[in-house]
Amino acid sequence: xxxxxxxxxxxxxxxxxxxxxxxPRPWPYAPAGASQAPTRSPSYRPEKPSTRPPDYSADRTPAxxxxxxPPRTPCSASWAGSPAxxxxxxLIRYLDQELAHRPRTAITRTRHGDLxxxxxxxxxxxxLYLHGVWEPYLTAWIRGRLxxxxxxxxxxxxxxxxxxxxxxxxGAPGRVVAIEASPAFHTSLTEAVQRNAxxxxxxxxxxxxxxxxxxxxxxxxxxxxxxxxxVQPKTSHSSxxxxxxxxxxxxxxxxxxxxxxxxxxxxGAEAFxxxxxxxVLGNLRPDVELVIEVTPRSLAKQGKSVHDVLEPLRxxxxxxxxxxxxxxxxxxxxxxxxxxxxxxxxxxxxDMTDLIFSRVDADQLR
Numbered sequence: 001x002x003x004x005x006x007x008x009x010x011x012x013x014x015x016x017x018x019x020x021x022x023x024p025r026p027w028p029y030a031p032a033g034a035s036q037a038p039t040r041s042p043s044y045r046p047e048k049p050s051t052r053p054p055d056y057s058a059d060r061t062p063a064x065x066x067x068x069x070p071p072r073t074p075c076s077a078s079w080a081g082s083p084a085x086x087x088x089x090x091l092i093r094y095l096d097q098e099l100a101h102r103p104r105t106a107i108t109r110t111r112h113g114d115l116x117x118x119x120x121x122x123x124x125x126x127x128l129y130l131h132g133v134w135e136p137y138l139t140a141w142i143r144g145r146l147x148x149x150x151x152x153x154x155x156x157x158x159x160x161x162x163x164x165x166x167x168x169x170x171g172a173p174g175r176v177v178a179i180e181a182s183p184a185f186h187t188s189l190t191e192a193v194q195r196n197a198x199x200x201x202x203x204x205x206x207x208x209x210x211x212x213x214x215x216x217x218x219x220x221x222x223x224x225x226x227x228x229x230x231v232q233p234k235t236s237h238s239s240x241x242x243x244x245x246x247x248x249x250x251x252x253x254x255x256x257x258x259x260x261x262x263x264x265x266x267x268g269a270e271a272f273x274x275x276x277x278x279x280v281l282g283n284l285r286p287d288v289e290l291v292i293e294v295t296p297r298s299l300a301k302q303g304k305s306v307h308d309v310l311e312p313l314r315x316x317x318x319x320x321x322x323x324x325x326x327x328x329x330x331x332x333x334x335x336x337x338x339x340x341x342x343x344x345x346x347x348x349x350x351d352m353t354d355l356i357f358s359r360v361d362a363d364q365l366r
Contacts, residue, residue: 088333089330092130092329092330092332092333093329093330095130095329096126096130096329099120099121099126099129099130100120100121100126103119103120103121104118104119104120104129105117105118105119105120106118106120106129108128108129108132109132110128110132110133110161110164110165111131111132111133111336112133112139112143112164112165112168113168114164114165114168114192114196115192115195115196116128116159116160116161116164116192117159117188117191117192117195123327124158124159124161125159127327127329127332128161130329130332131329131332131333131336133332133336134161135325135354136332136335136336136339137323137324137325137335137339137340137342138291138323138325138354139162139165139339140339141323141339141341141342141356141365142162142165142166142169142261142263142291143165143169144366145260145261145289146166146169146170146174146260146261147169147170148169148170148171148173148174149170149171149173149174150169150170150174150260150261151170151174151175151176151177151255151258151259151260152166152167152169152170152174152175152176152177152259152260152261152262152263153176153177153179153247153251153255153259153261153262153263154166154176154177154178154179154263155179155208155247155262155263155264155265155266155273156179156180156181156263156264156265156266156267156293157178157179157180157185157189157203158180158185158189158265159185159188159189159192160178160188160189160192160193162263163176163178163189163192163193163198163201163203164192164193164196164198166261167193167196167198167199167200167201170200172199172200174200175200175201175202175255175258176198176200176201176202177201177202177204177250177251177255178193178201178202178203178204179203179204179206179207179208179250180203180204180205181205181206181207181215181217181228181242181244182217182228182240182242183205183240183242185228186203186205189203190203204250205242206242206243206244206245206250207230207242207243207244207245207266207269208244208245208246208247208250208264208266208273208276208277209244209245209246209269209272209273209276210246210272210273210275210276211244211246211276212243212244212245212246212249213243213244214241214242214243214244215230215241215242215243215244215269216230216239216240216241217230217239217240217241217242217267218230218238218239219238219239228267230266230267230268230269230298245276246276246277247273247276247277248276248277248279248280249276256280256283256284257283257284257285258285259284259285259288260285260287260288260289261288261289261290261291262288262289262290262291263290263291263292264290264291264292264293265293266293267293267295267298268295268298268299268301268302269298269302270292270293270294270295270299270309271299271302271304271305271308271309272302272304274308274309274312274313275308277312278312281312281313281316282316286359287359289356289357289358290313290318290356290357291323291354291355291356291357292309292354292355292356292357293352293353293354293355294306294309294349294352294353294354294355295352296349296350296351296352297351297352306349310355313357317359318357318358318359319344319357319358319359319360319361320344320345320346320355320356320357321342321343321344321345321355321356321357321358321364321365322342322343322345322353322354322355322356323340323342323343323354323355323356324340325354341364341365341366342356342364342365343363343364343365344362344363344364344365
């Protein structure tokens with residue numbers, strides 16, 4: 001790894017992507033041919049341009065997942081992303097702080113149409129309540145990558161945001177496997193799947209590791225429930241133990257062979273997970289892509305490094321891309337409307353970073 005920032009993987013910058021047996025997908029939202037026009041109602045003024053995902057309502061039970069117009073979240077007005085939005089930044093920040101200090105519990109609808117239970121004291125759930133979306137750049141990229149019939153593996157599914165999104169995108173012909181270590185989060189995940197009548201979603205209450213063993217996870221901060229780590233902090237709010245297996249033993253042979261996209265958010269244990277996955281990387285489909293959150297400081301506490309995560313993937317022909325995630329609540333309106341593409345990356349990784357691994361060789365992963 002060298003110093004610097006984003007730069008091309010080879011000497012010349014401008015070139016067309018070389019697809020090694022991979023079919024490019026539309027960027028950044030729905031597959032070609034998907035309807036983009038929202039249904040109007042007397043009280044709703046849609047954003048322009050519309051970014052609705054494709055309508056797969058036939059893939060779910062109509063009584064519990066009827067499609068509707070995009071949600072009226074507190075920050076979803078049509079000015080979002082425009083220069084006028086800058087004047088609203090203080091209000092967005094005020095709402096974020098108010099909802100954190102005076103939590104609200106509710107059922108809200110995401111921008112892609114799923115119903116989720118939220119308690120706004122938690123960072124992720126608060127952003128879903130405010131904006132209807134979490135990590136808009138990554139969300140947009142996944143929406144442009146998955147299509148009907150695909151298989152999505154969600155390792156560290158939390159309460160199911162990406163699981164529900166993927167289920168909507170892959171439709172009835174596809175399959176989603178959601179793996180969550182926390183028993184409490186797994187319960188919320190299962191409830192979310194049932195609430196939205198998702199088909200062909202298999203939830204697993206387990207952890208992925210290098211070998212079969214028992215892992216202990218720690219919750220350090222109740223304000224960010226997603227920050228539940230296998231690395232013991234100086235102080236923790238709570239902890240739990242769960243059985244762990246190598247990922248190929250959690251998945252069926254068909255699920256592993258069919259995986260189009262594998263998302264790994266394992267909060268510090270990603271190097272051990274990669275040790276368990278490395279022996280089968282060569283058996284995955286040619287266009288498989290992986291999204292991995294790497295946490296250098298947590299890895300170092302376990303005697304591991306980012307190199308331990310990257311090297312097995314590079315040895316199997318994967319290129320590294322970095323996707324930016326800004327957790328400033330005032331950045332979300334513009335990020336939703338103008339999502340940035342992942343950029344080829346060969347620089348150092350010193351902080352928690354979301355990386356995408358693909359056999360596509362390009363400056364940007366569109």
